[in-house]
Amino acid sequence: MVNLLSVAQILKEKDNIEILTHHYPDGDTLGSAYALCLMLQTMGKNARVITSGTPAQKYDFLKNGVIEQEFEREFVVSVDVAAPSLLGENQAEYEGIIDLCIDHHRINSIVAKEKFVDADSASASEIIFRLSKAMEIALTADMAACIYTGVSTDTGCFRYSNTTPETLRIAAELMEITPDWHRINTVMFEMKSKEKLRLERMVYRTLEYFCDGKGALIYTTLEMQEEAGVPDGELEGLASIPRQIEGVLLGITMKEKEKGIYKVSVRTNENVNAAEFCALFGGGGHNAAAGCTVEGTLEEAKEKLIKAAQEVL
Amino acid sequence: MVNLLSVAQILKEKDNIEILTHHYPDGDTLGSAYALCLMLQTMGKNARVITSGTPAQKYDFLKNGVIEQEFEREFVVSVDVAAPSLLGENQAEYEGIIDLCIDHHRINSIVAKEKFVDADSASASEIIFRLSKAMEIALTADMAACIYTGVSTDTGCFRYSNTTPETLRIAAELMEITPDWHRINTVMFEMKSKEKLRLERMVYRTLEYFCDGKGALIYTTLEMQEEAGVPDGELEGLASIPRQIEGVLLGITMKEKEKGIYKVSVRTNENVNAAEFCALFGGGGHNAAAGCTVEGTLEEAKEKLIKAAQEVL
Numbered sequence: 001m002v003n004l005l006s007v008a009q010i011l012k013e014k015d016n017i018e019i020l021t022h023h024y025p026d027g028d029t030l031g032s033a034y035a036l037c038l039m040l041q042t043m044g045k046n047a048r049v050i051t052s053g054t055p056a057q058k059y060d061f062l063k064n065g066v067i068e069q070e071f072e073r074e075f076v077v078s079v080d081v082a083a084p085s086l087l088g089e090n091q092a093e094y095e096g097i098i099d100l101c102i103d104h105h106r107i108n109s110i111v112a113k114e115k116f117v118d119a120d121s122a123s124a125s126e127i128i129f130r131l132s133k134a135m136e137i138a139l140t141a142d143m144a145a146c147i148y149t150g151v152s153t154d155t156g157c158f159r160y161s162n163t164t165p166e167t168l169r170i171a172a173e174l175m176e177i178t179p180d181w182h183r184i185n186t187v188m189f190e191m192k193s194k195e196k197l198r199l200e201r202m203v204y205r206t207l208e209y210f211c212d213g214k215g216a217l218i219y220t221t222l223e224m225q226e227e228a229g230v231p232d233g234e235l236e237g238l239a240s241i242p243r244q245i246e247g248v249l250l251g252i253t254m255k256e257k258e259k260g261i262y263k264v265s266v267r268t269n270e271n272v273n274a275a276e277f278c279a280l281f282g283g284g285g286h287n288a289a290a291g292c293t294v295e296g297t298l299e300e301a302k303e304k305l306i307k308a309a310q311e312v313l
Numbered sequence: 314m315v316n317l318l319s320v321a322q323i324l325k326e327k328d329n330i331e332i333l334t335h336h337y338p339d340g341d342t343l344g345s346a347y348a349l350c351l352m353l354q355t356m357g358k359n360a361r362v363i364t365s366g367t368p369a370q371k372y373d374f375l376k377n378g379v380i381e382q383e384f385e386r387e388f389v390v391s392v393d394v395a396a397p398s399l400l401g402e403n404q405a406e407y408e409g410i411i412d413l414c415i416d417h418h419r420i421n422s423i424v425a426k427e428k429f430v431d432a433d434s435a436s437a438s439e440i441i442f443r444l445s446k447a448m449e450i451a452l453t454a455d456m457a458a459c460i461y462t463g464v465s466t467d468t469g470c471f472r473y474s475n476t477t478p479e480t481l482r483i484a485a486e487l488m489e490i491t492p493d494w495h496r497i498n499t500v501m502f503e504m505k506s507k508e509k510l511r512l513e514r515m516v517y518r519t520l521e522y523f524c525d526g527k528g529a530l531i532y533t534t535l536e537m538q539e540e541a542g543v544p545d546g547e548l549e550g551l552a553s554i555p556r557q558i559e560g561v562l563l564g565i566t567m568k569e570k571e572k573g574i575y576k577v578s579v580r581t582n583e584n585v586n587a588a589e590f591c592a593l594f595g596g597g598g599h600n601a602a603a604g605c606t607v608e609g610t611l612e613e614a615k616e617k618l619i620k621a622a623q624e625v626l
Contacts, residue, residue, distance in 0.1 A: 158484075159470045159502055161495045165485035171471075172478035172485075182474045186582075189472055193559045194526070197517075204514045213507070246506045269499075 002114050004127075008134035010100060010114060016046045016074040020098070022081045023052035023088025024263075026236070027188060029080035030055055031150030032102070032124040034062040036079060038143045039132060046071040052088030056234060058187050061180075062149060065142035075099050080124035080150075083109045083284065102127055107275070107284060122162040125150025129170050144177035149184050156240075157189050161288065199228035203238060209248075210306050211313040216242035217306065219254035219262070221298065232257075239265035239289075250277065250313060252305050254294070262294045262301045272312060280308050315427045317440075321447035323413060323427060329359045329387040333411070335394045336365035336401025337576075339549070340501060342393035343368055344463030345415070345437040347375040349392060351456045352445060359384040365401030369547060371500050374493075375462060378455035388412050393437035393463075396422045396597065415440055420588070420597060435475040438463025442483050457490035462497050469553075470502050474601065512541035516551060522561075523619050524626045529555035530615065532567035532575070545570075552578035552602075563590065563626060565618050567607070575607045575614045585625060593621050 002010070011017075019036055021029040033049040040047035046069045055062075076098050081087060082105035084095045101112035104127060106119040121127050125147045132139055132147075139147070151171055155163045158171065175181045192200070199220065206218050218241055225232070235255055242251025249272045253265040264281070267289050268274040274290035281304075283292025294301045315323070324330075332349055334342040346362040353360035359382045368375075389411050394400060395418035397408045414425035417440060419432040434440050438460045445452055445460075452460070464484055468476045471484065488494045505513070512533065519531050531554055538545070548568055555564025562585045566578040577594070580602050581587040587603035594617075596605025607614045 157470055157472045158481075159498045163488075163495075165488045168471075168481040168485040168488070172481040175476075175478045175481070182476075185472045190553075190557045191559050192557050194522075197520075197558055201514075201517045204510075204517070207510075209507075240503075244503045244505050245510055246504050 002116055004116065004130055004134045007100065007102070007114070007116050008131060011040065011077075011131075011135065012043070014045070014075040014099075016071045017048075018073045018076050019047065019049045020076065020078040020081060020087060020090060020094060021049065021051045022086040023090075025051050025053060025055045025059070027059065027153030028123045028125055028150035030059050030062050031146040031148075031153070032079040032128045034066060035125065035128045035143045035146035035150075036077065036102075036131070037066055038140065038146065039128075039135065039137050041067055041069070042137060042140070043135075050090060050094075052090045056231075056236075058191075059149075062146050064145070065140065077102060078110055078112065079128070080104070081110055082107065084111070102131075105286070120164070122160075122164060122167045123150045123154035125154070126167060126170060129174070139174075139177050141178045141180070144174045145180045145184060148174040148178060148181050149188065152181075152185060153188050157185060162286075193230070193234065195229040196234055199224060199230045199235075200238070202228060203241070207242070211310055213245075213247045214249045214313045215252070215306070215309045216245055216248045216250075217252040217254070217302065218242055219256070219298065219302070221256045222259065225256075239267055243267035243269060250274075250309050252309065254298075254301060254305070256298070257293075260295055260297065262296075262298075264292050264294050264301075264305065266290050266292070277308065277312055281305075315429055317429065317443055317447045320413065320415070320427070320429050321444060324353065324390075324444075324448065325356070327358075327388040327412075329384045330361075331386045331389050332360065332362045333389065333391040333394060333400060333403060333407060334362065334364045335399040336403075338364050338366060338368045338372070340372065340466030341436045341438055341463035343372050343375050344459040344461075344466070345392040345441045347379060348438065348441045348456045348459035348463075349390065349415075349444070350379055351453065351459065352441075352448065352450050354380055354382070355450060355453070356448075363403060363407075365403045369544075369549075371504075372462075375459050377458070378453065390415060391423055391425065392441070393417070394423055395420065397424070415444075418599070433477075435473075435477060435480045436463045436467035438467070439480060439483060442487070452487075452490050454491045454493070457487045458493045458497060461487040461491060461494050462501065465494075465498060466501050470498060475599075506543070506547065508542040509547055512537060512543045512548075513551070515541060516554070520555070524623055526558075526560045527562045527626050528565070528619070528622045529558055529561045529563075530565040530567070530619065531555055532569070532611065532615070534569045534611065535572065538569075552580055556580035556582060563587075563622050565622065567611075567614060567618070569611070570606075573608055573610065575609075575611075577605050577607050577614075577618065579603050579605070590621065590625055594618075 098112040101110040104121040239253040254262040266274045278290035278292040281292035411425040414423040417434040552566040567575040591603035591605040594605035
């Protein structure tokens with residue numbers, strides 16, 4: 001693995017750079033990608049971000065200041081992408097041709113010419129912050145807003161156990177650069193559309209406990225989503241509901257993505273390992289937050305998950 | 314108003330000190346009070362905290378390390394108390410005999426021999442942190458846990474607009490002293506009892522919009538509370554529900570405290586002033602978060618509040 005100064009050196013030497021995010025892009029992968037894109041464009045280089053799937057509208061502001069440039073790619077960077085499958089619709093085109101992988105997931109299976117993976121960073125955006133220092137780039141308000149978005153969203157606004165004193169000091173520095181930090185917090189953590197709230201009320205009704213209340217499961221179906229009028233990109237945040245319940249060690253959130261295909265988010269407390277649980281279904285992630293995909297009818301998928309959970313708990 | 318070094322000097326000279334919190338005590342008033350109590354006891358002084366109302370059980374850990382001491386009071390300090398009426402059951406005994414008032418509310422009507430009110434501090438606990446430096450006291454893990462609790466709860470875990478870069482730097486320093494910061498976040502911001510969740514589901518059903526969705530109101534009644542099995546001290550957090558809804562500028566949460574008496578929490582967005590709104594009902598608070606009490610039947614109380622809100626919006 002290269003160190004951060006080498007990453008800075010590599011990027012200084014390259015041009016015509018494409019930056020890849022993971023699919024179902026979140027605040028960290030998008031914040032990292034657009035901040036890096038702005039940094040590279042500031043250095044006079046051509047750069048663009050390639051997302052997999054259309055990001056939710058609330059992330060539109062991350063593109064502020066980014067210039068659309070026409071060029072033929074010469075160098076590919078992935079940010080916050082832990083595995084080739086997470087490239088989503090871009091996997092076919094990009095797997096195997098990634099030049100530089102920047103990530104913070106403990107397990108990273110991307111094949112790239114150079115890799116910088118720092119699992120002690122709470123977010124990929126923290127790495128981009130440090131990279132800006134290594135590249136001696138003075139952060140603009142737009143860059144700081146991107147990085148703040150990643151740093152705050154990946155730590156649940158500095159609430160989760162991955163937060164470090166350095167995370168807070170980085171955020172303090174970013175607050176001094178971007179006046180938008182509070183608007184970002186509001187949009188990322190507070191605001192819910194009336195439709196989202198309607199869906200949440202429906203989701204609360206699906207709550208079921210298992211293993212004497214040590215497990216909890218909620219779900220959304222395409223039908224519920226349609227009835228509430230919520231677009232796909234706005235399903236974030238549901239995953240934290242089951243784990244918040246006192247006594248729950250393993251919380252499962254199932255979201256029907258296509259008929260019979262459920263995207264599953266698992267959140268755990270104490271010593272239950274979410275990544276290991278999701279690995280049983282071919283997924284992965286962090287110790288306390290991981291994901292996988294399960295197929296079948298609602299009842300079948302639920303049964304598979306609860307059965308596996310019963311073995312773990 | 315005295316400066317912080319004078320506050321430190323005054324406290325160094327005094328002994329047999331009682332520290333008062335506001336009623337319905339929250340993380341900031343309790344965190345400030347117990348941290349200060351620990352600091353004074355560390356200096357070899359007698360000190361105790363006098364709360365108004367029994368704090369919720371989740372705050373019990375704030376007493377860690379505090380020694381119960383028998384003494385006759387010689388000096389009275391109030392922390393985070395903005396007005397005499399907020400002393401609650403202690404008002405009759407203590408109004409007029411407070412020696413030192415430490416607070417961060419812009420409007421503070423406590424009469425005290427000396428006052429230190431810093432409205433730029435996000436929490437009273439931030440002031441206690443600075444006071445520990447002025448008093449040259451090395452914070453213990455217990456003190457840091459108290460201060461962290463106040464600093465984080467009064468900023469919604471660093472999410473609200475009152476957060477400053479200094480708030481984050483203080484929190485970073487506290488994280489380095491107390492290993493408990495994450496458990497504190499979990500208890501303060503994540504954990505919900507199964508009963509609380511049941512009540513929340515009931516509260517969601519009371520949601521009503523007014524003024525074309527610019528206002529939203531929810532309520533709990535004693536009956537709902539009893540049906541869900543939730544004790545009074547566990548009603549926190551409900552107040553943030555209405556303001557989170559997109560387009561809502563003024564969110565009202567009514568909690569029935571006694572038959573026909575509603576404690577009202579008001580949260581506002583943008584330029585709607587919550588303190589001014591609550592002042593119409595004899596209450597007060599901050600620009601974006603304030604409280605008051607309204608009497609009457611549920612329908613009467615709702616009507617009064619919505620009518621007043623219609624004039625403001």
